[in-house]
Amino acid sequence: MKYHLLSEAKKALEYVNRVENSKCTGGTEDVLNLVFNTTVWKAYTDAAIRTANILSSFIQIHGDLNQQEEDFFYTLVRNNVHGDTLIIGSAIALEPGLFNSYPRYCPYALKENGTVKAFDIAVNYNYLTTSTEWYNVVRSKDFTAATIKTDLITYNESSATLTEVEFDQPTAKYNDGHWTFPYFDCGGGNIWMVTYSSPIFYIDTNRSILFRGVATIDIELTNVDINQCDLEEGATKGALDVFRGTHNCQATTKCVPLLGQGFRRGAYLCECQRGFYYPVDSPVRAYSGYEIETYVDKYFQQVEIPFRCVRCARGCDSCVDATPCLYPLDIGIRLFVVLFTIIMIIGCGVVSLLIFKYKHEMVMKTASPIFLHLMCFGAILMCCQIFIAYLEPTDILCMIEIWPLHLGFSVMFGALIIKTWRISVIFGVGSVKRVNLPDSALLKRLLPLIFVFILLITIWTGTNPPRVEILTLTNSLKFYSCSVTWCNYTMYGIEALLLLFGVYLCFTVRKAPAHFNESKHITWAVYNAIILGSFIIILTQFMSESGGPDILYLLLLAQLQVFITITIALIFIPKFWAIRNGTRPEVNNGAVTTITGRVKSQMPTTVSNMRADVRSIAVQTDDITLEMPLTPSNSFKTSKYSSKVSPLLEVPANNYTNPEHVNELETTNDKTPDKIV
Structure with a gap:
């Protein structure tokens, strides 16, 4: 239906174009058969209705209009077109015999060039033909239900008694009239117009209402714009909305x-x-x-x-030419970051292979190889974020990107902190208690931590995942980035709490003996992660809308260097160096070296000085137990672990030649040494 209406409107417009470009031959036969919204012109019809009712009143009194002069009719139509309105013309067309001066009579007034011209169009135009819509459609209407008004008139006669006289008059209403289709008035105004005709009535002796003519007003369409654009929702409707959408x-x-x-x-x-x-x-x-x-x-x-x-160029909301709106990515920088990340992953793989190769070395056994492998695995997971961030962000990629970074963080630093926790537990209990914390027991404590991170990331992904947003730099260039929400800060806060817990553990083991400096380097790694890591994260947030995507990509690489490269270097370089040089547990002339590097409490140099209650300490993994004798509590004056820990000093050489046989050492008394395992 809508397509049909548009098609008809387009045909009408083509017709308008043809009529205007053809020679005018006279008449009003050139009609646009389209239904218009004429309600917007309803206010102008009052002039025609009033004129028709005035003439109906005269006819009802005298039976015709022969008593009127021509000036009377011209005065009526001229008065209708005066004023600053859309009314360009007005006519009075009478039935034959109603005004005997002429067989056909149609006085017409036309507004033209700032003045009003009046003439009888019936001289050159027969309005009585059936093709004249503005006259014959009204003439053929049924007016049996037309309104008849009864007025009371008191004439001022010379008699002493004034009486009221009833006067019946048929009255035309708006609905009694008729709007024509738009037509080209050739010979009248030579313009496109639309006409409203109001009927002139007469009541005969049988109380029948007879048609006696019309009074009209013409709305000029020449100055009314044809709006062919689409009708927007909420827009004011106009008479020519039929042309909308053409x-x-x-x-x-x-x-x-x-x-x-x-x-x-x-x-x-x-x-x-x-x-x-x-x-x-x-x-x-x-x-x-x-x-x-x-x-x-x-x-x-x-x-x-x-x-x-x-x-427009990609990323432009609007533009005037092909100037790019997106920040041009530096492929060189991004390839450098990717290549460096690949080297990091290869490095983590090599470290893992070396751990497997030297897993029977004491330096590896005491550090728990399974947790060292987990650290390498977590580091590789974190590196995977670089490859996801290399691609242009989408909603899916933004959701995926949060997984490798935070999950890898929980695996890597969870393994590191759980190892520190074991040292804290061993050196935090009483000297006579036995602590059984093999690697399998630590794994059971690490898995819930990783599960908590998986649960948090899942909730994040399901409730408030990061979405793609467009950031604008100071030079008006834009780039796509993953949004930062409160979930990001929540996760950073949880990770910071985990690292702070690691700082606390490092503080509790600061005076523990530093066998191969394991605890010392764990402490440095945790301090580095929380201090430098926080600085990089804060810097990234500040640079998000000023640095551009390449700077943010480099900062992401810098973040991985802090969390991965430095941590791996601090943990593994001392171990590989010890393996290369064949280093044994540190013994400094009978003193204990703590993880802070300080030497505590010189010990006696003879076995006779160790005749007090001597106990042993063991660093236990799943397959070895390394025991070390402990001195009495009064042997150390400055350390809270002095009552528990003593280096291997006065042990016979033949019993210390192989560290794996340390557990065979006997104390000088008859008691079986207690072990902290």
């Missing part, structure tokens, strides 16, 4: 009506839609509707209409 603007453009162009086709511009630009260097950056309509008439669907705009 424009020929293409999909990349939008129709903008030109005001003041009158009743003619093509009165619009095709401006570029948002996100497109006009490809021609012109003062008016839009296609002319007149040119488009002419082109359509000429080729009529034989070729594709070329009046199209060009899409």
